Amino acid sequence: MNTPDRYRYPAVLGYDAPTQQYYVLWPDLPGCTTTGATEDEALEHAREAMSLHLWGMEVDGDEIPAPTPLHRL
Secondary structure, three states, X not given: OOXXXXXXXXXXXXXXXXXXXXXXXXXXXXXXXXXXXXXXXXXXXHHHHHHHHHHHHHHHOOOOOOOOOHHHO
16 A cells, blocks of 8 residues: 555644633544643644544555645635
8 A cells, every 4th residue: 555654634723611622623534633731732632643543544444535625624
């Protein structure tokens, strides 16, 4: 399988007031989400979450979706 060295996907960074947590999710990667107590922590967790999610998809032989262009979000 020929896979790229890097992936780039648009992510959504938000704040959930009831839990007082920042979250990151990827519209193109259902089920891939993470949280953190601060924006910086959420973004740090996001790098690892996306990497592990895509690695798991590659290992399982799942099709890696094309990223949605920013202007379409």
